[in-house]
Amino acid sequence: MSNSIAIDFLHNLAVLAEKNNYIASELYQKHNVKRGLRNENGTGVLVGLTNVASVQGYKLEGNIKKPAEGKLFYRGINVEDFVLGFQNQKRRGFEECVYLLLFGVLPTEEQLAQFNQLLDEHRYLPANFTENMILKIPSKDIMNKLQRSILVLYSHDENPDDTTISNVLRQSIQLISRFPTIISYGYQAKAHYFDNKSLFIHAPQAGIGTAENILYMTRPDNAYTQTEAEILDLALVIHADHGGGNNSAFATHVVSSSGTDTYSSIVAAIGSLKGPKHGGANIKVREMVLNIKENVSRINDRGILKDYLWKIIKKEAFNQEGLIYGMGHAVYTKSDPRTSLLKGKAFELAIEKDRVDEFNLYKNIEELSLELFKELKGDSYDICANVDLYSGFVYEMLNIPPELYTPLFATSRIAGWCAHRIEQLVSDQKIIRPAYANTCLTEKYILLQERA
Template identity: 70%
Template structure:
């Protein structure tokens, strides 16, 4: 009997699959296909409308794309003003941000208190869930574990398929509260069963918020500093939403438009975010930094660092892809507002952690990459650090295991996903169904006895 791991058979089938799924690049131009849903000038194809988030990285002068400083708006409010607002009041901001994104307006003090109370009521997982879903079936990849765990919550929901707004809102609040618990417990199970570490299952605490609960649940001693909590809270706020066109949020729109349940829609979004071209990019930055640390003896020597970055761009070292991860963005041109906010907080945390030398490494990578691009491509080139350059560094300083980098992104972005799901169902009931053009010639069916002799050993 043939085995799926039979190398000869699998090699043969792989070659056939690759050969018969190749589409000539010229066809995309011939039929004016918007690959990646991008126009020829690099702008996104307009496929929907939203009031939730707005990402501004350029402005259009006719058909010309003109760079500008990046701006991010949540429900029309500049993210910088949101962050300055809660930080100047010495408050956490993620729960306030979640309220704003879900309901379209900033909460009063009483409304925020009621909302955080609802989240606290939902942070615990259903009875038996931790033991049966997380501890008995541990996973090496926490994003994959999160997908399975969200789907399992469907079975614990008394009304899972009802897509009335009230029911979706109830499910959304439960998920926003529970995802941090799921990823924290999922990591603890992974660390125990696969890495042979001690198992810590800490109950989420009421009244301390999402960021502090994550630190409480993933740390053996439950301890964290005020600045650590503020930094993680900021990271959650700036990752909570990024417009309707990013890959995972668009996936939420596509799947929600079919009328399916909330858990299926959120699972699709998690699967998208897991990809290295999307949420997994922060781990790409981490891997690149590790390589730089191993190969550049003196990180503070800007010339040595610049020489190595040039070798990365020339595909001579590291993974030979020619990419400096954490630099550049699909929309932002001159700056990523999220990176600017996180960079400022990262420096504060670096001072507390005695990690300024490490901070300067990231800062120099940012500055030297911009220099290199201008030297190689001209003074008019625009490239800036994106949020992933500093988020991984922040998580490293916080002692957060790299396996949780992208899951923490998911714990933040599920707010945006839920908001967009509600907006899709309320405002646009049409199923999303774009077109694909068939470019292969018509063929006739050949009976099996006339297809040639099967070659068997």
């Protein structure tokens, strides 16, 4: 088959596949299917129980969804209080956050020190892994490289399929420790082999924690400021979990319920997070802001900026999807607590980097978008900036390349994934198996030689 014939054949097959896989919207209504596992009032369908994290963004009065200030709890502790606790003591918080999510309690000073040492002992990759798995098989996509690396780590595990909690905990701690190393080396390989940049492979350092190791291993000179380390640590903390219903955590529950190994469960979660509707939103914000800078003559002029944001909403600008990326959330209505935490620290970093004008652009996008949605939908309409509005800007100020934005999310969220996996194994051994209604009509089998 010639190349042109093959292309035409594949095109025709694609048309056929699309035609015969389409299910009309009215059929979903007819069968009372809750698409996206959402109720008609926008709330999520209750499919499980969790003690790991709780997301509160509205109140229910009967069946009516009422806006409320957003709150996020890790093991019952308000994340805002948790962050205030370690920041006031000038400590890093992510490792303490991991401990809390995995074990359900706050560590003592001695327990935290021992846990930090345990994480440090596992940050190194197996012998020859970096050369054979990462450098010899580089990938343009670091999430893809992360998935493949996790699957190969299965082969380095002497007891990979044991799902006892002690073994799963060992695997979880090893993976949490190694994620920063894998994404850092994966990026270095990508930058070298695809972007013709110099190759830097820095060994992880003991005693500096997850956030500082990421900065240390991704930068050629290993240098970073205290403010940079603090804001990246904060970003890791506020992204560590978001309840059992978020797409990647739910994927972890679903796959873990089958009784499979830890590596397969985590790879499934990474695959979920890789999707632009889940883990890639901050990249969309960055693309939108770049578009605004290119098309708004004076970005600090709120009137001109508001006019352009209105064009974006009307699908006349940017990608014609009518979305202000970084605004709105599936659960939060009045506020996203992660946004206020990151926004305050982002301002500190903007001062240090002499980028306050750019910070004000993001702040104006937030404020003007709120005005526009009120004008469009009425004063009673509630929408808030989500954490993605500022997280991409923070990573940009940290000189973290966009290819690492979602892998950084994964490096944080694996703490929650592992906690949810353990919870599934301990509490509910029943395989998750929801129902799908079949809408296909019964057909007779036709012999090959009789088919048209």
